[in-house]
Each structure stands twice: as C-alpha cells, then as structure tokens.
Amino acid sequence: QVQLDESGGGLVQAGGSLRLSCAGSRIIFSIYTMGWYRQTPGKQRELVATITTGGSTNYADSVKGRFTIARDNAKNTVYLEMNSLKPEDTAVYYCNKVPQRSWDAWGQGTLVTVSS
Numbered sequence: 001q002v003q004l005d006e007s008g009g010g011l012v013q014a015g016g017s018l019r020l021s022c023a024g025s026r027i028i029f030s031i032y033t034m035g036w037y038r039q040t041p042g043k044q045r046e047l048v049a050t051i052t053t054g055g056s057t058n059y060a061d062s063v064k065g066r067f068t069i070a071r072d073n074a075k076n077t078v079y080l081e082m083n084s085l086k087p088e089d090t091a092v093y094y095c096n097k098v099p100q101r102s103w104d105a106w107g108q109g110t111l112v113t114v115s116s
Helices: none
Strands: 003-007 010-013 018-025 034-039 046-051 057-059 067-072 077-082 091-097 110-115
Touching (some): 003 091, 018 034, 018 091, 018 110, 034 067, 034 077, 046 067, 046 077, 057 067, 077 091
Parallel strands (some): 010 110
Antiparallel strands (some): 018 077, 034 046, 046 057, 067 077
16 A cells, blocks of 8 residues: 655744655655645645656745755655745645545645744
C-alpha cells in the first residue's frame, strides 16, 4: 500500500518560513505529477502547488511568489518551501498525486500554524 509521510510543519510567526517534506513508500514519485494540498476545518482540500515529471511548476494564486515546490526523485521526496507566511496559510498540508484519484490514499498531513 502506498504511504505518504509529510513532515516539517509547525508554529511560525507571520512573515516566517517553513520547509515541508513528503516522502513516499511503495510509490515511484518520478512517474507522477505531484502536488501539495492544504485543508482547513470546514473547507475542502485545495491544491496549492504542482510539479510535473519534467519539473514544471504551477501555483495557486494565493501562494504564488511565496511558495516553491521541488522534487528529488532519487530520494522519492517532494518539498514545499514556504516563505512570507500569512495567518491564512494556516492549514494541514498534504502531498499526493495530481490529479488525486479516489484510490490514492492520503497521508497524515503536517500542521502549519501561522500566528499574526
């Protein structure tokens, strides 16, 4: 069974930075477009950053210019560098394939809390 392990979240002040990591087991990241998603209570999970197999990236308008997604296929890991964090970035962050299908299980996520 595929396993995704997100890490790197924490509590940070507005304007600060965090780097999230997502390591995969029983999945070969290099053959998939991967993305970072986030979810806050009462809201649907939203896709905030995408990286293709060729390394092309795309971002939600809300994070463009502040977040950077990267991948290390040799380590089967995807990263999300988050700078200039805002309180509205507070959420649980997950990684997964893009698009995520119903059979693509989610990991436990990593909580990012940005204080004002």
